[in-house]
Amino acid sequence: MSDTADRVKKIVVEHLGVEADKVTEDASFIDDLGADSLDIVELVMAFEEEFGVEIPDDAAEKISTVSDAIKYINENKG
Amino acid sequence: MRRVVVTGLGLVTPLGADVETVWANLLAGKSGAGPITRFDASDQKCQIACEVKPADHPYGFDPGKRVDHKIQRQVDPFIVYGIDAAGQALEDAGLTEMDDDLKLRTGCSIGSGIGGLPGIESESIVLHEKGPGRVSPHFVHGRLINLISGQVSIKYGLMGPNHAVVTACSTGAHSIGDAARMIKDGDADIMLAGGAESTINPLGVAGFAQARALNCSFNDRPTEASRPYDKDRDGFVMGEGAGVVVLEEYEHAKARGAKIYAEVVGYGLSGDAYHVTAPHPEGKGAELAMRMALRKAGLAPGDIDYVNAHGTSTMADTIELAAVKRVLGDDLSGASMSSTKSAIGHLLGGAGAVEAIFCILAIRDQIVPPTLNLHNPDEGTEGVDLVPLVAKQREVRAVLNNSFGFGGTNASLVMKKV
Numbered sequence: 001m002s003d004t005a006d007r008v009k010k011i012v013v014e015h016l017g018v019e020a021d022k023v024t025e026d027a028s029f030i031d032d033l034g035a036d037s038l039d040i041v042e043l044v045m046a047f048e049e050e051f052g053v054e055i056p057d058d059a060a061e062k063i064s065t066v067s068d069a070i071k072y073i074n075e076n077k078g
Numbered sequence: 079m080r081r082v083v084v085t086g087l088g089l090v091t092p093l094g095a096d097v098e099t100v101w102a103n104l105l106a107g108k109s110g111a112g113p114i115t116r117f118d119a120s121d122q123k124c125q126i127a128c129e130v131k132p133a134d135h136p137y138g139f140d141p142g143k144r145v146d147h148k149i150q151r152q153v154d155p156f157i158v159y160g161i162d163a164a165g166q167a168l169e170d171a172g173l174t175e176m177d178d179d180l181k182l183r184t185g186c187s188i189g190s191g192i193g194g195l196p197g198i199e200s201e202s203i204v205l206h207e208k209g210p211g212r213v214s215p216h217f218v219h220g221r222l223i224n225l226i227s228g229q230v231s232i233k234y235g236l237m238g239p240n241h242a243v244v245t246a247c248s249t250g251a252h253s254i255g256d257a258a259r260m261i262k263d264g265d266a267d268i269m270l271a272g273g274a275e276s277t278i279n280p281l282g283v284a285g286f287a288q289a290r291a292l293n294c295s296f297n298d299r300p301t302e303a304s305r306p307y308d309k310d311r312d313g314f315v316m317g318e319g320a321g322v323v324v325l326e327e328y329e330h331a332k333a334r335g336a337k338i339y340a341e342v343v344g345y346g347l348s349g350d351a352y353h354v355t356a357p358h359p360e361g362k363g364a365e366l367a368m369r370m371a372l373r374k375a376g377l378a379p380g381d382i383d384y385v386n387a388h389g390t391s392t393m394a395d396t397i398e399l400a401a402v403k404r405v406l407g408d409d410l411s412g413a414s415m416s417s418t419k420s421a422i423g424h425l426l427g428g429a430g431a432v433e434a435i436f437c438i439l440a441i442r443d444q445i446v447p448p449t450l451n452l453h454n455p456d457e458g459t460e461g462v463d464l465v466p467l468v469a470k471q472r473e474v475r476a477v478l479n480n481s482f483g484f485g486g487t488n489a490s491l492v493m494k495k496v
Contacts, residue, residue: 017147039148041215049212 004051004077005070011046012066015039025067043069051077082258083496085336086171086324087435088163088272091422092128092317095139096166101439103137103421104447105469109301110422111315116278124292126300127278128317128423130159152216153225154194159320159428160226160274161233164188167270168234171324171336176234184268185238186227187257188322189249191427191483194221196279226274226320238266246483247388249273250321250430251491255345257325267327272431274320283316289355292316293391304424305451306389306417307399307459314390317423321431323438328496340438340493343476344377346370350486357394361401363488364388368405368478371490379406381476382413382492384446386433388480389417390424396458398480406478409461414472416465420450430481434491437477441495445471 009023018033029035029043044060047053047069053076055063063069087097092110094100103110110128119125131138141150141158144165150158164186168174176184201217219225224242231240239260243252250273257271277283286292293313296303304315331338347370350363357364372379385402389395395417406413418436425432440446452466463470476494 015148015151017151034148038215045212045214 004074007050008047008066008070008073011050012043015043015046023066025070026065028065030064047073053077080262080264081328082261082325082342083328083331084323084339084342084438084493085326085331086167086173087339087438088166088170088322089319089432089435090130090139090159090163091319091425091432092130093422094137095130095162097170097435099137104418104436105445107448107450107468108421109450110317111300111303113300114278114283117280119283122280122283123287123294124283125297126303126315127283128315129278130319149229153220153229154197155276155318156190156194156274156320157220157226157229159276159318160188160322161229163272163274163320163322164226164230164270167322167324171326173268173324180268181235182237183266184236185240185260185266186230186236187239187241187243187253187260187269187271188226188230189243189253189273189427190223190226190275191244191246191249192275192277192282193223195277195282197221199279199281230270238269243273245487245489246485247424247426247429248481248483248487248489249427250432251434251479251481251489252347252430254323254325254342254431254434255347255489255491258342258345261325261327267330269325270322271325272320272322273427275426275428276318277426278316278318286316291355291392302451304391304420306387306391306395306420306449307455307464308452309454309456311391311395313392314419315423317425319425319432320428321435323431323435338496340441341496342491343494344371344375344492346374346490348488350488352486355484357397357482357486359397361397363486364398364401364480364482365404367488367490368401368480371478371492372405375492375494377476377492380411382406382411382478383472383474384437384440384477385410385413385415386437386477386479387415387417388482389449390419391417396456398482399458399462414446414463414465414470416447416449418447420452430479430489433481434479434493437479437493440474440477441493444474445469446474
């Protein structure tokens with residue numbers, strides 16, 4: 001669990017260029033971390049690469065916070 | 079009639095990432111050339127280029143200074159260079175804090191000759207190897223030529239004309255000329271104008287080498303490869319970077335007490351109507367552009383003190399020189415003429431803007447930059463001061479700046495002291 005969280009946070013920091021301490025689990029990508037909808041598409045792609053999961057578009061649309069991403073990955077990774 | 083002056087300058091080049099560093103290195107006769115470090119070029123015919131240096135180099139470029147981390151990741155380097163150069167120019171002009179009304183009267187005309195070739199290359203590989211679902215959502219707008227103007231307008235809130243010229247190696251000059259006209263026509267009071275390029279990637283280098291345009295015979299002596307007008311010249315050396323100027327309506331600049339570098343007084347454009355890569359052998363198109371620029375400026379040949387030549391270090395150099403002679407006279411009426419591509423390489427879509435800035439600095443400091451590596455001037459250069467090897471202090475009242483591009487597109491700018 002914590003391993004997934006750390007790797008997700010690392011990807012978010014790298015892609016959005018935000019301070020690591022801002023990437024809390026309840027942080028919203030758009031409202032708190034300055035992402036736009038295309039940034040989320042890119043983040044989802046990075047999660048898929050990192051964790052070897054498929055995140056279909058309808059699932060990706062529901063990922064709006066860091067914890068949404070961690071939860072989806074933990075539930076779906078192989 | 080509305081007059082147009084230059085009130086701010088910004089440069090990112092292989093000789094430095096700010097105007098004064100670049101200018102000092104250029105006047106000192108330094109070369110920005112070296113072996114290609116951006117990628118493994120060992121299988122390329124051409125293995126040298128004038129690269130913008132990394133941040134830890136004494137005159138390197140730090141992209142983090144003016145471009146957000148997120149944008150750096152999403153866009154091609156030519157856009158990063160362009161945003162930085164535009165920021166420098168605005169800072170130099172004292173225009174980083176504009177009121178809303180002025181923002182409505184301020185626009186951007188910053189182009190590129192080729193655009194995001196490195197990103198097109200790398201994403202093509204992603205598409206091929208990983209499939210369409212792995213292509214970046216930022217792929218398109220991170221490669222588009224008008225996205226320097228787009229990004230700069232968003233960053234600074236500039237709602238005036240938003241334009242981007244694409245005329246190969248004439249882009250920078252056309253960008254400045256077109257933007258000056260927009261100010262003259264009353265479309266804007268201030269325009270950020272210039273060009274940028276960054277195509278030192280495998281596809282870009284291979285493409286220009288296959289077109290027989292690049293120097294491929296000086297791989298072991300990179301700093302000697304760009305040698306305009308020299309008998310041993312053998313193709314251009316690719317450079318990269320950006321040049322952006324702030325153009326401003328004269329009364330507007332005067333009213334706010336802006337520092338005024340020079341006035342843009344003449345702009346000439348023409349087409350060769352001859353060949354896609356080779357210039358017309360008699361330089362007819364080049365001559366037309368120069369004559370138009372001088373006529374618009376209302377200047378006589380004897381008024382021009384410095385010509386910054388297109389001078390790419392190819393066979394075309396002597397064609398350009400013959401055309402300049404026809405326009406200015408066999409001795410260029412006393413003008414000095416040099417090619418600064420000998421030092422920074424050919425910045426393609428950025429060249430015309432960067433070289434316009436060198437012309438402006440020549441006016442400011444009354445000194446003209448040298449043509450490096452000019453040891454054995456080619457036939458036809460007799461009696462012309464090509465400023466070989468060493469910068470030259472001299473009177474510089476007005477300058478002529480030439481840019482010619484693939485497709486046979488020509489642009490000449492005339493600028494003078496105010």
